[in-house]
Amino acid sequence: MKFLLGLFALGLGVCLANAQEPTKAIAVLQPTAGNNVTGSVTFTKSGDAVKVVADVTGLTPGKHGFHVHEFGDCSSSDGNSAGGHFNPMHKQHGAPDASDRHAGDLGNIEADASGKAHLEWSDKVMKLSGADSIVGHAMIVHEKADDLKTQPTGNAGGRLACGVIGVAKP
Numbered sequence: 001m002k003f004l005l006g007l008f009a010l011g012l013g014v015c016l017a018n019a020q021e022p023t024k025a026i027a028v029l030q031p032t033a034g035n036n037v038t039g040s041v042t043f044t045k046s047g048d049a050v051k052v053v054a055d056v057t058g059l060t061p062g063k064h065g066f067h068v069h070e071f072g073d074c075s076s077s078d079g080n081s082a083g084g085h086f087n088p089m090h091k092q093h094g095a096p097d098a099s100d101r102h103a104g105d106l107g108n109i110e111a112d113a114s115g116k117a118h119l120e121w122s123d124k125v126m127k128l129s130g131a132d133s134i135v136g137h138a139m140i141v142h143e144k145a146d147d148l149k150t151q152p153t154g155n156a157g158g159r160l161a162c163g164v165i166g167v168a169k170p
């Protein structure tokens with residue numbers, strides 16, 4: 001009987017752990033007031049990394065700051081309701097490949113002459129589960145390039161699009 005109870009507890013534990021650990025997440029980007037920037041960003045667990053794939057349209061050609069922000073709130077017309085960069089580890093702002101960076105720092109996405117941008121990046125800092133998970137926070141695309149050094153924003157200017165990161169179908 002003890003053995004069966006033990007098995008049951010183990011089974012329940014595995015179910016609960018699975019329920020709390022998404023392997024894929026998505027942010028659908030909606031334009032802030034005054035522009036037409038849309039797109040989507042997927043985050044897929046791949047070993048101990050998270051693969052980020054983004055497609056964004058309606059941009060001006062060139063680089064645009066691209067970050068996960070603290071609050072999963074895109075309700076304000078300027079996107080400022082999403083707060084600052086998601087930074088659960090209390091680090092400095094930096095490039096995505098820097099050791100000192102906000103968890104949300106994805107650097108820039110670069111648009112071509114037609115205003116389309118595509119990004120693929122394997123991230124070693126972001127998590128899809130646990131206390132520091134990016135799920136429930138928000139993805140922001142900026143007006144200007146992230147200079148990868150100005151604290152704490154990268155001086156990327158206004159916010160063109162915002163999308164709350166939610167659990168996706170694996």
Ligand code: CU
Nearest residue numbers: 065066067140
């Ligand atoms: Cu940002």
Ligand code: ZN
Nearest residue numbers: 085093102105
């Ligand atoms: Zn940052």
